[in-house]
Amino acid sequence: MTDVLIALAPASLVSIYFYGLPVLLLLAVSAAACILFEFLIHKYLMGSKTEFNGLSAAVTGVLLALNLPPAAPWWIAVIGAFVAIAIAKMSFGGLGQNIFNPALVGRVFLLISFPVIMTTWSAPAGLFHNVDAFSGATPLSIINEGVKAGIPANEIIAAHNFTPLEMLFARTGGSVGEVSAIALLIGFIYLLVRRVIRPHITLSIWVTVAVMTGIFCLANPAQFSGPAFNLLTGGMLLGSIFMATDYVTSPMTAKGQIFFGVGIGVIAVLIRYFGSYPEGVSFAILIMNCVTPLLNRLKPVGFGRK
Amino acid sequence: MKKTFKIGGTHPKDSKLSSEISIETLPLSEKVYISMAQHLGAPATPVVAKGDKVLVGQVIGEPAGFISGYVHSSVSGTVADVVPMPDLAGNMVMHVAIDVEGDEWDPAIDRTDKIVTETSGTPEQLIAQIKAAGVVGMGGATFPTHVKLAPPKDKKAEYLILNGAECEPYVTADDRIMRELPKQIVIGARIMMRALSVEKCFIAIEENKPAAIDAMTKAAASFVGIEVLKMKKKYPQGGEKQLIDAITSRQVPSGALPIDTGCVVQNVATALAVYEAVQKNKPLFERVMTVTGDCLQNRKNFRVRIGTPLNDILAAVGGAPVEGNMKYISGGPMMGKAIVNLNATTQKGSSCLLMLTEKQTLRKSESNCIRCGKCAEACPMGLEPWLLNKLARVGGRYDDLEQNHIADCIECGCCLYTCPANIPLLDIIRINKAEVMKIIRARQAK
Ligand code: SF4
Ligand code: SF4
Numbered sequence: 001m002t003d004v005l006i007a008l009a010p011a012s013l014v015s016i017y018f019y020g021l022p023v024l025l026l027l028a029v030s031a032a033a034c035i036l037f038e039f040l041i042h043k044y045l046m047g048s049k050t051e052f053n054g055l056s057a058a059v060t061g062v063l064l065a066l067n068l069p070p071a072a073p074w075w076i077a078v079i080g081a082f083v084a085i086a087i088a089k090m091s092f093g094g095l096g097q098n099i100f101n102p103a104l105v106g107r108v109f110l111l112i113s114f115p116v117i118m119t120t121w122s123a124p125a126g127l128f129h130n131v132d133a134f135s136g137a138t139p140l141s142i143i144n145e146g147v148k149a150g151i152p153a154n155e156i157i158a159a160h161n162f163t164p165l166e167m168l169f170a171r172t173g174g175s176v177g178e179v180s181a182i183a184l185l186i187g188f189i190y191l192l193v194r195r196v197i198r199p200h201i202t203l204s205i206w207v208t209v210a211v212m213t214g215i216f217c218l219a220n221p222a223q224f225s226g227p228a229f230n231l232l233t234g235g236m237l238l239g240s241i242f243m244a245t246d247y248v249t250s251p252m253t254a255k256g257q258i259f260f261g262v263g264i265g266v267i268a269v270l271i272r273y274f275g276s277y278p279e280g281v282s283f284a285i286l287i288m289n290c291v292t293p294l295l296n297r298l299k300p301v302g303f304g305r306k
Numbered sequence: 307m308k309k310t311f312k313i314g315g316t317h318p319k320d321s322k323l324s325s326e327i328s329i330e331t332l333p334l335s336e337k338v339y340i341s342m343a344q345h346l347g348a349p350a351t352p353v354v355a356k357g358d359k360v361l362v363g364q365v366i367g368e369p370a371g372f373i374s375g376y377v378h379s380s381v382s383g384t385v386a387d388v389v390p391m392p393d394l395a396g397n398m399v400m401h402v403a404i405d406v407e408g409d410e411w412d413p414a415i416d417r418t419d420k421i422v423t424e425t426s427g428t429p430e431q432l433i434a435q436i437k438a439a440g441v442v443g444m445g446g447a448t449f450p451t452h453v454k455l456a457p458p459k460d461k462k463a464e465y466l467i468l469n470g471a472e473c474e475p476y477v478t479a480d481d482r483i484m485r486e487l488p489k490q491i492v493i494g495a496r497i498m499m500r501a502l503s504v505e506k507c508f509i510a511i512e513e514n515k516p517a518a519i520d521a522m523t524k525a526a527a528s529f530v531g532i533e534v535l536k537m538k539k540k541y542p543q544g545g546e547k548q549l550i551d552a553i554t555s556r557q558v559p560s561g562a563l564p565i566d567t568g569c570v571v572q573n574v575a576t577a578l579a580v581y582e583a584v585q586k587n588k589p590l591f592e593r594v595m596t597v598t599g600d601c602l603q604n605r606k607n608f609r610v611r612i613g614t615p616l617n618d619i620l621a622a623v624g625g626a627p628v629e630g631n632m633k634y635i636s637g638g639p640m641m642g643k644a645i646v647n648l649n650a651t652t653q654k655g656s657s658c659l660l661m662l663t664e665k666q667t668l669r670k671s672e673s674n675c676i677r678c679g680k681c682a683e684a685c686p687m688g689l690e691p692w693l694l695n696k697l698a699r700v701g702g703r704y705d706d707l708e709q710n711h712i713a714d715c716i717e718c719g720c721c722l723y724t725c726p727a728n729i730p731l732l733d734i735i736r737i738n739k740a741e742v743m744k745i746i747r748a749r750q751a752k
Contacts (some may be wrong), residue, residue: 051671096674096727198683250677254693301690302711303313303547304557 001055001141005194007187008062008242014180019070023176029074031061033081041090048094056095060084063103063242066177067235068110072117079113080204082107098234100289101249102136104293109283137183198243201264205240206231208265216273224273235269239281249289263288308513310538311548311628312555312684316720318475318541318640320514322604324598325478329486331609332622336405338381340366342400344444345654346449347373352402358385363412363589369437370611375450376440380591380611383407387579394616394636394653396646398505415588421489422585425497429455432584439583440654442589443467445480445544445573446637451580454572455501457565463567465554466499467509468577470522471537471544473512474638477658479594480574484518484608485510487578488525489673494577495532497584502570507532508553509574512534514539539696541640542718546571548686560714575657590654595619599661601627605660610656616648619659626661635660640719670728681721681731687714691721691731698738712739713746 016024036055041047064080084106092098111118126141177184191197209230216224230236235243244250251260266286271280343349350367354360360379363722367377379402386403393399411417437452450653457463468491472480495507509526511519513536526532537543537552547573556567564571572580575593582588589614597606597619604623616634625714626632635642637658644660681691694712697703715735722732 050673053673094674096676158508200435247676247678252682252690254683300682300685300688300690301313302560303551303686303714304559305688305714306561306710 001061003194004059007190010183010186011177014183015176018179020246023070025074026068026077027062027065030065030077030081034061034085037082037085041086057085060102063179064106066238067107067175070176071120076117080110083109096248097247101243101246104286108282131206142230142252165217174234181232181237184241188241200254201245201250201261201263204258204261205244205265208262209269212269234279235281244285249292251292251295253298253300255298259295260288271291308536308538309552310540311552311686314684314720315540316684316723318723319405322474322478324596324607325481327605327607329482329594329607329609335618337405339401339403339651340377342367342377344448345664347371349479350374350377352388352400354385354402356385356387361410361412363415363591366398373450373453375442375495376438378440378589378591379404380613381406382410386588392647392650394645394650396642416586417476423493425500429501429503432497435584436580438685441583442580442654443573444575446655450722451576454570455498461565463504463570466502467502467549467569467571468495468509468574469544469549469571470509470511470574473541473543474640476598476660477596477638479596479607479657481515481518483578483594484574485521487554489523490581491530491574491577492525492529493742494581496529497580498572507529509534510549512537533706542686545716545718550665578588595656597623601663602661610652612654613651615651628663631664633662673727675729676727678726680724686718686720687716689715694735695729697730698734704742707738708742714743715739
């Protein structure tokens with residue numbers, strides 16, 4: 001669990017760098033609230049004798065904050081933390097017992113209850129307000145769209161003030177954790193190197209999304225966005241690297257994990273293309289969370305068994 | 307190319323602290339206690355009585371069944387008693403206690419250092435000699451070697467595999483004998499090839515023992531059909547089924563025996579014992595044993611007579627290395643067994659005396675299963691330890707446990723080693739496997 005926190009550090013730090021103290025406050029409040037709620041329930045409601053370990057709750061807290069808009073008020077994080085910990089985790093029996101990813105339940109609850117706050121994005125450099133229409137666009141896609149509309153690429157670059165440093169960080173409008181694709185990918189590599197997770201889930205989501213959007217985009221580029229856009233925007237990286245790979249709510253065997261990833265990819269793309277929400281990754285993961293117990297029936301390859 | 311098994315496995319730190327220490331002979335004890343149950347199967351029947359004089363290498367126990375074995379005296383002297391006493395694992399077992407007087411060997415034993423290369427004899431004669439010398443599998447399983455060398459008529463052996471993987475952390479006994487006595491081991495392999503009538507023998511050694519690989523490759527060069535293979539360092543590379551899979555890509559079917567894949571696996575130490583039995587007429591009454599631990603300064607690879615009290619070994623390395631509660635393990639840290647009492651004595655299968663401090667063995671507090679699947683990923687048999695644990699804790703669900711292949715567990719400990727929630731998976735699985743095996747045997751007996 002410490003490793004997961006370390007892996008989340010680059011994304012958190014980049015976000016603090018771009019959005020400043022409000023984001024630091026969100027992260028701190030969310031993590032603290034999660035730990036506190038879990039501790040209180042663990043100790044007083046469940047009367048557990050076992051040692052309390054707040055690391056798992058801290059991870060949930062940080063993930064929740066990374067899923068909030070940077071301008072969200074701090075109390076939103078407290079409500080989200082309560083839903084995540086008290087309802088999505090502890091009411092199922094606590095650590096290891098929950099069916100749904102707690103941070104995502106918190107996020108979706110907030111999205112439905114406070115739609116305005118949850119979809120008011122502030123851009124990193126204060127350049128584009130009200131970006132909710134395209135739910136966090138990457139510089140690449142802005143250029144892409146602009147060129148299609150007949151504006152020369154260099155003018156767009158100048159107009160949006162994309163400096164090389166910012167380009168490197170692939171500055172993306174959206175939730176706290178979606179600022180930098182590179183920071184998220186660094187976290188992914190760290191998790192793999194430390195053998196915290198296997199690549200199966202994340203990669204099968206990416207491959208599915210790439211193939212599916214590739215086909216749609218080829219068929220009708222005017223209506224459907226392409227693979228690069230879909231992989232790098234919105235919660236795709238954050239979700240596929242950190243949320244879909246949550247141990248408790250994802251399948252255990254390689255086979256199950258691949259099915260799980262493909263399922264998330266398909267559902268996410270369908271929601272993005274045809275749903276009423278611009279973003280589908282959270283819902284896709286939650287839907288596939290329900291299927292996890294079933295996927296756990298897929299047995300690992302046995303030694304000397306057919 | 308480095309070979310390895312295909313499913314699961316884990317990478318514990320290998321801690322081969324004593325690999326550069328040459329084999330040294332442990333001074334004789336004043337008294338030895340030789341267990342009659344040093345092999346898998348029926349314990350041997352003692353054939354000496356209190357007051358009898360015995361020589362080194364003299365038979366003191368005879369086999370009491372098909373799967374059983376001879377036991378020889380490891381010292382010369384007077385039988386002090388024939389009594390049940392607790393062995394290494396704490397089980398009450400018949401022991402022959404002998405007061406040591408001098409060191410007089412059975413005159414039939416060739417005590418010279420001369421290496422006898424020429425092998426002769428029919429398979430039956432060789433197997434009889436191996437049986438008479440009381441040779442058993444020395445990697446720890448202690449299955450009587452003569453039984454393994456005579457597979458049932460309808461099964462044909464194709465390959466002999468010598469297991470020099472020594473994948474258990476800390477243990478270096480096999481490494482040392484491969485470096486110091488490679489010729490003898492290869493000749494032992496040659497003898498077993500004859501006994502099995504096979505043309506091909508693979509000697510499998512993990513990559514972390516380059517000196518042993520070198521020595522064995524040189525020794526094997528002059529023999530046709532013996533090939534040394536470099537294995538990837540991965541636990542449990544030395545598991546019988548894993549080794550066969552790694553080398554031949556054949557998987558022993560669930561519930562079947564290794565011979566069903568045409569392979570017979572023997573430990574390198576067993577090959578050495580076979581050499582001594584057949585070429586030197588020397589029964590198995592001593593073996594090389596590693597004495598090690600991070601806390602121990604004076605680490606050793608001792609040549610130890612069977613029946614030596616652990617206390618004597620401990621005294622020879624200067625006593626308990628640290629104050630307070632120490633834990634002693636017979637074998638390596640992954641599959642070895644905790645030693646309950648240091649008055650117990652060494653056996654044919656004792657490859658290592660490992661000393662761990664209390665801190666090293668402290669189990670971290672257990673938490674809920676977080677369903678990470680790491681145990682299943684690590685299990686070399688493709689089992690789901692988390693599921694077995696869950697079913698076992700419900701209690702009484704032996705049917706479900708059997709259906710989930712608990713009987714295939716090789717008790718390697720990979721699951722327990724990997725579990726981030728510190729669940730004692732192996733302990734729980736081992737107890738329940740024993741129950742399920744009982745049920746299976748009862749059903750087969752019907
Ligand atoms: S001890 Fe048994 S269940 Fe555990 S990893 Fe080894 S074979 Fe699998
Ligand atoms: S390794 Fe431990 S925590 Fe992970 S699934 Fe297995 S039993 Fe559960």
